[in-house]
Amino acid sequence: MTEFTLPDMVRRIFEAEAIPADAQEMLSGPQRSLGVAVPLRRDDGALEVYPGWRVVFDTTLGPGKGGIRFHPGTDAGECAQLAFWMTIKCALMELPFGGAKGGIRVDPKALSPLEVERLARSYVRAVADVIGPDTDIPAPDVNTDARVMGWMADEFSQITRRHQPAAITGKPVCLGGSEGRTAATGQGALIALDAWLKRQDRRPEDTTIAVQGFGNAGAHFAGLAHDAGYRVVAVSDSKAAIHAAGGLDPWRLKTFKDEEKALSGAVYAGQSVKDRNGDEEIGQDALLALDVDVLALAAMQDAVTEDNAGEIRAGLVLEIANGPVTPEADRRLAEDGKVILPDVLANAGGVTVSHLEWVQSRTGDYWDADTVRERMTRRMEDAARRCYEQAEAADSTVREAAYTLAIRRIADAISSRGDRSYFCS
Numbered sequence: 001m002t003e004f005t006l007p008d009m010v011r012r013i014f015e016a017e018a019i020p021a022d023a024q025e026m027l028s029g030p031q032r033s034l035g036v037a038v039p040l041r042r043d044d045g046a047l048e049v050y051p052g053w054r055v056v057f058d059t060t061l062g063p064g065k066g067g068i069r070f071h072p073g074t075d076a077g078e079c080a081q082l083a084f085w086m087t088i089k090c091a092l093m094e095l096p097f098g099g100a101k102g103g104i105r106v107d108p109k110a111l112s113p114l115e116v117e118r119l120a121r122s123y124v125r126a127v128a129d130v131i132g133p134d135t136d137i138p139a140p141d142v143n144t145d146a147r148v149m150g151w152m153a154d155e156f157s158q159i160t161r162r163h164q165p166a167a168i169t170g171k172p173v174c175l176g177g178s179e180g181r182t183a184a185t186g187q188g189a190l191i192a193l194d195a196w197l198k199r200q201d202r203r204p205e206d207t208t209i210a211v212q213g214f215g216n217a218g219a220h221f222a223g224l225a226h227d228a229g230y231r232v233v234a235v236s237d238s239k240a241a242i243h244a245a246g247g248l249d250p251w252r253l254k255t256f257k258d259e260e261k262a263l264s265g266a267v268y269a270g271q272s273v274k275d276r277n278g279d280e281e282i283g284q285d286a287l288l289a290l291d292v293d294v295l296a297l298a299a300m301q302d303a304v305t306e307d308n309a310g311e312i313r314a315g316l317v318l319e320i321a322n323g324p325v326t327p328e329a330d331r332r333l334a335e336d337g338k339v340i341l342p343d344v345l346a347n348a349g350g351v352t353v354s355h356l357e358w359v360q361s362r363t364g365d366y367w368d369a370d371t372v373r374e375r376m377t378r379r380m381e382d383a384a385r386r387c388y389e390q391a392e393a394a395d396s397t398v399r400e401a402a403y404t405l406a407i408r409r410i411a412d413a414i415s416s417r418g419d420r421s422y423f424c425s
């Protein structure tokens with residue numbers, strides 16, 4: 001099992017920023033880690049029990065907030081790590097949330113659509129006592145989408161015998177979800193990228209992009225980047241990577257995947273980006289090593305490690321996935337002069353619109369897509385500006401800048417509640 005360990009960079013920030021000891025203690029590990037058994041009745045009548053978790057890392061700034069993933073590699077340590085990143089991300093974005101994450105160790109692609117529905121509902125029954133609009137608010141993550149959140153929200157309402165749409169975000173719009181949530185993570189990543197390139201006087205038309213991970217976040221990012229004038233020259237999913245030096249049309253690829261999914265009725269598209277129209281297929285590793293301006297990592301954590309960091313040729317790495325660059329690779333890329341726009345900023349569009357959904361679900365006042373996009377854009381642009389200015393002022397990486405801003409905010413809140421300086425002076 002992966003164990004949660006506080007990154008060395010965070011310890012350095014504690015020291016450099018003279019973060020009070022109380023805050024250091026509070027941020028040294030998760031507040032709560034709940035392990036649950038998730039029973040599933042298979043279509044053939046057999047009962048299988050999968051391990052699941054819901055981890056809340058910190059609630060200083062508000063209720064826990066974070067996604068739920070269905071993945072064979074998930075465990076308690078991974079959930080704690082992801083919950084820590086959510087804590088940093090929500091603080092950086094100045095959202096009234098702490099950080100949480102959950103998951104089930106399962107290969108959902110081996111299940112039928114009805115089995116996935118029963119599994120989602122079973123998970124909610126297992127964690128119902130610890131989630132809710134004011135305590136801990138789940139959302140989609142890897143292999144869970146709006147449909148899965150709809151099942152979960154429905155199950156939670158049935159258990160609590162109350163309509164509680166604010167308990168879960170990322171729901172379908174007809175169940176109290178927000179306009180713009182599905183595209184939000186990709187959209188936010190593009191805003192962070194645009195803001196960075198503008199500071200360097202660089203234009204989308206002169207910028208090539210390769211995208212690892214053509215799922216929800218990666219496909220929307222690729223499509224929106226294409227619309228904005230960037231040249232998306234390669235994309236990959238778990239089955240294949242494709243390349244076209246003149247540029248791909250990501251929306252065409254996405255439509256192809258979506259159509260196949262609709263035709264098969266599957267929860268997960270069986271179809272790959274390996275498409276029917278003869279784009280050149282390259283190796284998955286070759287995509288990471290392409291000579292492009294921007295490498296967008298939108299698949300899973302640990303895509304770039306010490307072993308392959310030396311092969312990255314892109315000058316800028318955009319972390320749309322959570323933790324796609326290991327700390328060792330992070331150091332190596334920095335030594336090689338590469339810029340990384342870190343996950344806690346680059347993929348924060350998703351949680352930003354989740355916050356807007358939570359507000360709408362609590363008030364019953366639902367907004368149109370333009371209103372949601374404007375509010376999200378404002379918050380993303382502001383966070384990107386603060387990160388880039390802090391990085392310049394401190395001559396640090398953007399990741400260190402983002403963590404510094406977030407940790408200062410959480411530490412201030414912890415101190416404001418009363419810390420040892422009040423009692424032990």
Ligand code: NAD
Pocket residue numbers: 140141142143144185212213214215216217218236237238239284298299300301320321322347348350351
């Ligand atoms: P998803 O399941 O929709 O997509 C993941 C994609 O990555 C799939 O296309 C899959 O085939 C591909 N993939 C997996 N392993 C790969 C590999 N080795 N090489 C190439 N492609 C591979 O998930 P998602 O929601 O798009 O999330 C992707 C990442 O973004 C995750 O790290 C997630 O935590 C992060 N994230 C997502 C959101 C969101 O709103 N969806 C928000 C914040 C962060």
